[in-house]
Amino acid sequence: MRTDAAAVTIVGRVASNPTVTATTGGERLSMRVVATERRYDEAAAQWTDGDEFGVTVVGWRRVASGVIAHVRKGDPVVVVGRISTRRFEREDGVTDYWTDVKADVVALDVARMAGRFARVEQPGPPPGPAGGDEPDGAGPAAGTPAAADRSDDPDAAARQEADPARPLVPLGDDGAARRR
Numbered sequence: 511m512r513t514d515a516a517a518v519t520i521v522g523r524v525a526s527n528p529t530v531t532a533t534t535g536g537e538r539l540s541m542r543v544v545a546t547e548r549r550y551d552e553a554a555a556q557w558t559d560g561d562e563f564g565v566t567v568v569g570w571r572r573v574a575s576g577v578i579a580h581v582r583k584g585d586p587v588v589v590v591g592r593i594s595t596r597r598f599e600r601e602d603g604v605t606d607y608w609t610d611v612k613a614d615v616v617a618l619d620v621a622r623m624a625g626r627f628a629r630v631e632q633p634g635p636p637p638g639p640a641g642g643d644e645p646d647g648a649g650p651a652a653g654t655p656a657a658a659d660r661s662d663d664p665d666a667a668a669r670q671e672a673d674p675a676r677p678l679v680p681l682g683d684d685g686a687a688r689r690r
Contacts, residue, residue, distance in 0.1 A: 515592035515593070515594075516592060516593040517590075517591075517592055517593075518589075518590075518591060518592065518593050518611055519588065519589070519590050520543055520545050520563075520565065520567075520587075520588070520589045520611065521545060521586075521587075521588050521619065522543045522544050522545030522546070522563075522586070522587065522589075523543070523544055523545075523546075523584060523585065523586050523587070524541055524542070524543055524581055524582065524583050524584060524585050524587055525541075525542040525543060525544040525564060525583065526541055526542040526583055527541070527582060527583045528540070528541040528577050528578055528581055528582075529541070530574050530575075530578050535570065536570055536571055536574075537570065537571065537574040537575065538568060538569075538570055538574065539567070539568060539569040539570065539573060539574035539577050539578065539613070540566060540567070540568050541566070541567050541577070541581070542564060542565070542566055542567070543564070543565060543567050543587060543589055543611075544562055544563070544564040545562070545563045545564075546559050546560070546561075546562045546563075547559070547560030547561045547562070548560065565609065565610060565611050566610040566611070567589050567591070567610065567611045567613050567616070568594075568610050568611070568612055568613065569591075569612070569613035569614075569616060573613050573614070573615070573616055576616070577613075577616050580618065581616065581618065585618060585623070586618065586619035586622035586623060587616055587617065587618060587619055588615075588616075588617045588619050589611060589613050589615070589616050589617075590613070590614055590615040591611045591612050591613040591614045591615070592611065592612045592614070593609065593610075593611060594609070594610055594611070594612050595607055595608070595609045596608045596609075
């Protein structure tokens, strides 16, 4: 990120589905992000919405391809980038300004996506040398502890859930893995 630009971090939700257009400089991402202030109203004893701030977020290359593959309207995101303001004159002679954020980083805010991701099995051989733990790549031999049923192991589910070889994927409304 450039140090001589107005840096900004926005925590909000995607207000429009991201779009990518081809330009002479490569792929250009564009999406709208809205951040809503939340305040606790002591008189009503509840949280209420305050002011909203919306901005168009643009990005190029890897940011564009990553966002288009993983981010959808309504997703909570954290955007780190630079404020960019352009000045232009309309046909009637009035000067207008357009402000957007040139994104260096766009990340899903997993703290606000609780329950919307699950680990899924990867197709293909398990990770490791030659596809398994055994020299021939066939995996553990039948009858070995690794091949035994682990249903009596109380920590098996936790180990499986934390397995980095099984990527996180977003869940749909029906609880099934969402394909993008």
